[in-house]
Amino acid sequence: MALGLLFAVLGLxxxxxxxxxxxAGGHYPMVLGLFLTLCGxxxxxxxxxAPVGAARRLVDAPANMxxxxxxxxxxxxxxxxxxxxxxSALLMLCLPLLxxxxxxxxxxxxxxxxxxxxWLVFSVVxxxxxxxxxxxxxxxxxx
Amino acid sequence: MKITxxxxxxxxxxxxxxxxxxxxxxxxxxxxxxxxxxxGTDTSARKLALLLEEKLGTSIAVLNVxxxxxxxxxxxxxxxRPDGYSLFATWNSPLTTVPQxxxxxxxxDSFTPIASTSETAYTLCVHxxxxxxxxxxxxxxxxxxxxxxxxxxxxxxxxMQLAAERIFQARGIKAIAIPFGGAGETLQNFLGKxxxxxGGSISPVLPYVEAKEAKCLLVTSAxxxxxxxxxxxLESLGLGDKETLLWRAILGPKGLDQAIVxxxxxxxxEAVNDPSYVEFLASKGEVPNVVKGxxxxxxxxxxxxxxxxxxxxxxxxx
Amino acid sequence: xDFFTNAVLAVMTAGPLAAMLGSTLLGVLIGALPGLxxxxxxxxxxxxxxxxxxxxxxxxxxxxxxxxxxxxxIPAILLRIPGTPASIxxxxxxxxxxxxxxxxxxxxxxxWSSAIGGIASALALMTIGPVLARVTLFxxxxxxxxxxMFGMASVGVMVGSDPVKGVMAAALGLLIGTMGxxxxxxxxxxxxxxxxxxxxxxxIVVLVGLYALPPVLQLAExxxxxxxxASELKLAGVPFAPGEIRRLVPTWLRSSLVxxxxxxxxxAGGNIAAFLSYNAAKNASDDPDSFGKGNxxxxxAAECGNNADNAASMIPALTLGIPGNVVAALVLSALMIHxxxxxxxxxxxxxxxxxxxxxxxxxxxxxxxxxxxxAATRVFAQIQRLPGVLxxxxxLVLMCVGVYVINGRPVDLWVMLAAGTAGYFLEKLNVPLAPxxxxxxxxxxxxxxxxxxxxxxxxxxxxxxxxxxxxxLAIATLGMILWPLVKAFRRRRG
Numbered sequence: 001m002a003l004g005l006l007f008a009v010l011g012l013x014x015x016x017x018x019x020x021x022x023x024a025g026g027h028y029p030m031v032l033g034l035f036l037t038l039c040g041x042x043x044x045x046x047x048x049x050a051p052v053g054a055a056r057r058l059v060d061a062p063a064n065m066x067x068x069x070x071x072x073x074x075x076x077x078x079x080x081x082x083x084x085x086x087x088s089a090l091l092m093l094c095l096p097l098l099x100x101x102x103x104x105x106x107x108x109x110x111x112x113x114x115x116x117x118x119w120l121v122f123s124v125v126x127x128x129x130x131x132x133x134x135x136x137x138x139x140x141x142x143x
Numbered sequence: 144m145k146i147t148x149x150x151x152x153x154x155x156x157x158x159x160x161x162x163x164x165x166x167x168x169x170x171x172x173x174x175x176x177x178x179x180x181x182x183g184t185d186t187s188a189r190k191l192a193l194l195l196e197e198k199l200g201t202s203i204a205v206l207n208v209x210x211x212x213x214x215x216x217x218x219x220x221x222x223x224r225p226d227g228y229s230l231f232a233t234w235n236s237p238l239t240t241v242p243q244x245x246x247x248x249x250x251x252d253s254f255t256p257i258a259s260t261s262e263t264a265y266t267l268c269v270h271x272x273x274x275x276x277x278x279x280x281x282x283x284x285x286x287x288x289x290x291x292x293x294x295x296x297x298x299x300x301x302x303m304q305l306a307a308e309r310i311f312q313a314r315g316i317k318a319i320a321i322p323f324g325g326a327g328e329t330l331q332n333f334l335g336k337x338x339x340x341x342g343g344s345i346s347p348v349l350p351y352v353e354a355k356e357a358k359c360l361l362v363t364s365a366x367x368x369x370x371x372x373x374x375x376x377l378e379s380l381g382l383g384d385k386e387t388l389l390w391r392a393i394l395g396p397k398g399l400d401q402a403i404v405x406x407x408x409x410x411x412x413e414a415v416n417d418p419s420y421v422e423f424l425a426s427k428g429e430v431p432n433v434v435k436g437x438x439x440x441x442x443x444x445x446x447x448x449x450x451x452x453x454x455x456x457x458x459x460x461x
Numbered sequence: 462x463d464f465f466t467n468a469v470l471a472v473m474t475a476g477p478l479a480a481m482l483g484s485t486l487l488g489v490l491i492g493a494l495p496g497l498x499x500x501x502x503x504x505x506x507x508x509x510x511x512x513x514x515x516x517x518x519x520x521x522x523x524x525x526x527x528x529x530x531x532x533x534x535i536p537a538i539l540l541r542i543p544g545t546p547a548s549i550x551x552x553x554x555x556x557x558x559x560x561x562x563x564x565x566x567x568x569x570x571x572x573w574s575s576a577i578g579g580i581a582s583a584l585a586l587m588t589i590g591p592v593l594a595r596v597t598l599f600x601x602x603x604x605x606x607x608x609x610m611f612g613m614a615s616v617g618v619m620v621g622s623d624p625v626k627g628v629m630a631a632a633l634g635l636l637i638g639t640m641g642x643x644x645x646x647x648x649x650x651x652x653x654x655x656x657x658x659x660x661x662x663x664x665i666v667v668l669v670g671l672y673a674l675p676p677v678l679q680l681a682e683x684x685x686x687x688x689x690x691a692s693e694l695k696l697a698g699v700p701f702a703p704g705e706i707r708r709l710v711p712t713w714l715r716s717s718l719v720x721x722x723x724x725x726x727x728x729a730g731g732n733i734a735a736f737l738s739y740n741a742a743k744n745a746s747d748d749p750d751s752f753g754k755g756n757x758x759x760x761x762a763a764e765c766g767n768n769a770d771n772a773a774s775m776i777p778a779l780t781l782g783i784p785g786n787v788v789a790a791l792v793l794s795a796l797m798i799h800x801x802x803x804x805x806x807x808x809x810x811x812x813x814x815x816x817x818x819x820x821x822x823x824x825x826x827x828x829x830x831x832x833x834x835x836a837a838t839r840v841f842a843q844i845q846r847l848p849g850v851l852x853x854x855x856x857l858v859l860m861c862v863g864v865y866v867i868n869g870r871p872v873d874l875w876v877m878l879a880a881g882t883a884g885y886f887l888e889k890l891n892v893p894l895a896p897x898x899x900x901x902x903x904x905x906x907x908x909x910x911x912x913x914x915x916x917x918x919x920x921x922x923x924x925x926x927x928x929x930x931x932x933x934l935a936i937a938t939l940g941m942i943l944w945p946l947v948k949a950f951r952r953r954r955g
Contacts, residue, residue: 003890007629014636017651024912025646029639032632039629046625058889061682068681069882072674072857076874079861088858095854099684110851118862121494126505127204128866129173175869180504180787186794189507206869207504210660211642211649218656219870244647248656293917299647321916322645324728324909327783327790331727334781337601337917346797347782350804426797 004043011036064099071095083133089115167227167403168201175223175231177216179209182325183344183427187391188232190423191260194414212298213237214247221253225396227403230257234391236302239447243454244300251447255399256439258408260415262390263429264364265303266374267294268333268341268348268357278375281360282314289317294340295329298322300454306363306387307342309453310377313385333357344389345370346428363387370428387446390432392439408435464808465587468816471516472824480520481821485828488528489836492544493536495856496669496863499529499545500787507791515799516817522795523821524828526788530731530768531575531829535841538567538760540680542673542856546664546902547731547767549672549895550739554752554759565838566699567760572834574713574761578768579826581717582724586772586779587819591808593725594780600726602913603925607934608726609907612733614941615740616896626892634900637662638908645912657872664901666873667880669860671894674881677856685849709761712742716762720769727777727785731770732902736895738766744944768829772822779807779815792818 015033018026059065071091078087092111101107122128174192178184185207192203208216217237223229231254238251267281275281285292297303299322311318318340323329326343333341333348334356341348341357349370351357359374365386367376377383393411395404412433414420421431434442472478491497502525506518533548538555551571558567585593600608616631640651641661652658716738723734742762743752752759775792777783782803784790793803801810808815844852864877884894911925918924926932 003887003892007633010633011636014651021643021648021650023646024915025643025648025650028908029636029650032636032639036629036632036636039625039632042625043629058886059682060679061684064682064684065678068678068853071854072878075857076861076871076878079865079874080871084862084865088861091854091857095681095857096848096850099681099850099853101686101848101850106848107851110847111854114855114858118858122862122866126501126866127171127202129204129206129869130862130865131871180500180791182790185504186507186791186798189504190798205505208868208870211656214642215657215660215868218659219868245642245649245659298644319916319919321913323913324644327727331598331777331781331783332601335598335601347803350782350802350806354805423798426802 004040004045004047006040008037008040008044011038011040067098068095071098080131081134083135084130085115085119086133086135088118167406168199170228171202171204172199172227173204173206173223173229175206175208175216175220175229177208177213177220177231177233177237180207184232184234184391187261187424187427187429188393191232191393191411191414191420194417194420195410198410198414211245212241212301214241214245214249217241217253218248221249221396223396225255225398225400227395227399227407229396230407231394231396232391233394234302234389235443235446236389238394238443239450240300240302240305240454242447243305243451251440251443253397255395255397255404256436256443257393257395257399257404258411258415258436259390259392259432259434259439259442260411261424261429262388262432263345263427264362264368264388265306265343266341266345266348266359266363266368266371267307267361268352268359269339270333270336271355271358273339273358275360276358277373278361278380282310282316282380285311285316285318286314290319292339293319293321294342295321295323295332295338296342297325297329302387302389302450303342303344305450305453305457308457309385309387309449310361310363310382312453312456313382344428346426349428368428387450392434404436464812464816465820468813468820471813472520472817472820476514476517477520477817477821480517481524481825481828482832484521484524485528485825486524486832486836488525488530488825489532489535489829489833490528491525492529492532492534492548493841494859494863495536495542495544495673496665496860496867498665499525500791501866502529503788503791507795515795515814516821518795519792519814519818520821520825522788522792523818524825526771527575527579527768527822527825527829528833530579530771531572531764531833533767534571534575534760534764535568535837538571539564539842539845540856541676543668545731546668546898547735547770548763549668549732549898550735550763550766551760552672553739553763553895554754554756555763557753557755558757558760561755563699563755564842566757568837568842569699569701569834570709570757570760571764572829572837574709574716574763574765575768575833576826576830577713578717578720578765579771579829580823581713582721582769582772583819583823583826585721586776586822587816590773590776591780594776597725597727597777598781599930601928602910602917603928603931604934605726605728605910606907606914606925607931607938608729609903609910611934611938611941612729612737612903613899613907614938615736616899623891626890627896630887630892630894631896631900634897635904636900637667637897638901638904644909645916657868657870661905662876662901663867663873664898665867666864666877667901668898669864670877670880671884671897673856673860674878675885675888677853677860678881678885680849680856681853683849688846688848688851705757709758711745712758712761713765715741715745716765717769720766721773723766724770724773724785725776727783728906730774730786730902731767732898734770735763735767736899738762738769740941744941744948749945749948768826772819772826775818775822778803779818780805782807 011033015030018030075091096107220231275284326347329343332338359371362368362374365378365383415431533544534551536542536544537548537551541556543549555567719738720734723729739762743749774785777785778789
């Protein structure tokens with residue numbers, strides 16, 4: 001029900017936005033948007049007519065899922081301010097703890113070797129620039 | 144775009160505060176390319192980066208930021224700190240053409256021109272049975288048959304299209320532009336006779352000229368191109384001032400220290416004229432062309448102004 | 462035959478052989494890490510090859526390309542995370558197989574299928590390539606439109622139990638595909654004034670989020686604190702049962718043909734080849750309902766199809782000078798750096814180099830067969846020994862680094878997270894995810910080609926149907942949509 005509604009609204013919004021685009025470049029997304037609305041409405045209709053059963057459980061273990069998701073969000077948020085490797089190390093150490101893993105030495109060894117591996121592949125072999133570490137020289141105009 | 148301005152302002156402050164030059168560069172340089180891997184700009188820049196690494200004695204990391212005809216990479220680059228450790232290797236289109244059709248957050252003054260590296264002309268080619276044998280006849284045939292012929296180009300409002308339309312407008316020609324994803328796709332549709340005219344860079348079509356499957360009658364440079372003897376240069380048609388080229392350059396962000404600009408420009412000039420790079424350029428039908436510093440800025444501005452008129456006449460303006 | 466004898470002699474030297482072995486293994490690694498793709502690695506390698514023996518350089522390209530196409534299957538099977546867009550179809554049956562303890566068998570089938578697809582493709586490149594290349598020229602915008610439609614029709618096999626939701630997902634994918642600068646009119650669509658959206662949403666960014674985050678969150682929910690012991694891994698070599706190979710042969714043949722056909726067309730890639738092969742296998746099967754529930758045929762079809770695309774995609778590049786994808790463009794520029802002019806004369810200019818590259822495409826496919834299986838089970842599958850709770854942050858770090866290095870901008874990470882969270886709930890609500898990706902891949906191709914075709918026909922839509930190839934493709938698309946219905950109808954009566 002909510003799902004159908006979401007898609008229907010999304011489709012309508014897209015169609016409305018597309019109405020301001022000129023020419024064929026606008027018709028196509030508008031048709032797509034309206035089509036999405038149609039599909040969404042169908043889902044709503046079906047949900048309304050179906051006998052109301054037991055609500056499905058969306059999440060099996062809400063606490064763990066929420067912890068993991070929150071940690072991911074915090075991690076992505078910290079990548080730029082802290083630097084990529086600092087944030088990653090933090091995630092590698094904290095998330096298992098959050099999920100109830102109580103063998104810090106094991107976590108530390110796996111985390112450290114994994115980060116070194118990522119560093120070797122991406123920074124050494126591929127030379128890809130990643131967000132600079134909080135404590136690195138390049139943060140301060142290179143002195 | 145207020146945030147951008149603040150970022151640029153802080154970035155400039157940091158740039159001023161930086162101890163300049165003495166031992167620049169002392170850490171790796173990041174080179175942004177506003178196109179995906181594998182294209183002409185990408186391969187030229189990566190090859191040049193190898194030479195620059197040697198001459199500057201530091202490593203250069205390449206970052207490809209494609210999309211929006213180069214505007215995504217250019218917008219992202221204008222926010223970097225002007226400390227000389229972030230450079231931008233581009234072709235002319237994102238700076239002089241794209242801003243004509245897209246609402247972009249940057250202008251020519253968002254960058255510090257360092258040096259151009261190479262250039263090449265675009266060409267217009269037809270099938271062997273096309274009723275024209277010279278550039279003059281070609282333009283006459285197009286002028287006599289408005290909206291009859293289709294020409295493939297590198298994308299709407301792209302430099303190739305504007306280069307062609309600049310000539311067409313001077314002669315009152317109307318032809319139908321079919322935008323493709325790049326010269327390869329245009330060539331495929333030209334060889335399959337889905338479009339009448341190939342419009343794009345020279346090197347992909349060259350083997351078909353030798354095999355007599357394509358007849359190139361026009362190049363968009365003032366002078367003729369030795370590899371295409373049948374094609375007329377614009378000077379010979381009295382259109383010398385309508386020259387539009389594809390060229391590549393390296394720029395820095397706004398507010399880059401002049402001493403760094405000069406140092407980089409000299410090193411780039413040296414690298415571009417390295418025999419191995421000249422040979423590499425020749426394989427792609429390009430020639431070295433180094434215009435440094437403020438002269439490069441003037442060149443960008445002149446091209447920008449000329450293309451603004453063309454795109455306004457085409458009704459492409461924003 | 463002289464053409465290949467000289468080339469074989471040149472390839473069979475220490476340099477190219479070592480390069481092929483190393484780069485095939487590297488390719489498997491690159492394919493297996495979500496977010497890392499062969500293009501990135503080859504682009505990086507290429508400038509180094511300017512000063513290198515060209516046959517060694519091309520050996521590395523061949524190895525990375527072929528190896529990564531297979532490597533993508535490993536996380537697809539073990540974790541339900543496709544390593545590349547082309548291995549989405551591998552998750553459909555690969556993960557259910559792993560789930561019921563047949564991971565080793567699924568990996569083995571993926572390895573064999575990849576190798577066979579790659580070998581078939583390389584043979585096509587070596588023999589009929591130049592002839593076929595000319596055929597591709599008949600494909601103009603109208604024909605490309607129908608190819609995209611044909612691909613969209615394969616959405617039928619992935620909609621799962623709920624067709625409405627499947628079609629809805631496809632429409633969403635198509636809509637996402639319209640974001641960014643419209644290349645035919647130059648106007649920005651759905652960019653909301655954000656410059657980073659001008660290029661649209663990056664396929665890999667959405668793919669990593671949509672496909673990798675839900676399994677990671679589920680792994681966190683399971684909260685496994687122990688990891689599997691060696692005996693629980695069940696990775697001992699499983700021999701094929703008698704007759705098993707024979708049953709896979711028709712699928713391999715069919716998928717190889719599909720993959721080669723898709724590969725030859727510039728612009729259509731391994732992801733489309735995998736979907737179409739999977740669809741063809743399902744349509745040909747006596748028991749289509751078993752697909753998606755761990756049918757080995759599904760794994761074989763997808764993996765064979767995506768590797769069969771590889772060498773074939775080099776055909777238009779080597780014979781016409783038209784690069785059909787980024788890897789082909791990189792190969793072309795490598796050849797040009799060594800003084801070759803891509804185009805019809807390429808084969809005569811330097812037969813040793815061109816023939817050598819073809820043989821390298823063949824040999825690296827054989828190498829997958831020899832070393833690919835061991836790489837999967839001895840290295841990658843071992844990570845399952847780690848407790849699940851340690852895998853969760855590790856995969857998250859990999860996802861982020863992979864996504865970040867594509868464009869070097871933090872906002873992509875948020876797009877990835879948002880796509881992943883949406884994917885998690887959509888999946889729980891029975892909305893299939895594959896149609897979203899399919900829509901994103903095929904939508905731009907369909908829209909641009911139909912609008913180009915209309916520009917060429919001066920607005921007359923009939924021309925989409927009246928040309929011989931486009932009419933054939935249109936009928937085939939219709940057939941593709943109707944065939945499962947006809948089959949279901951027959952079965953009900955029979």
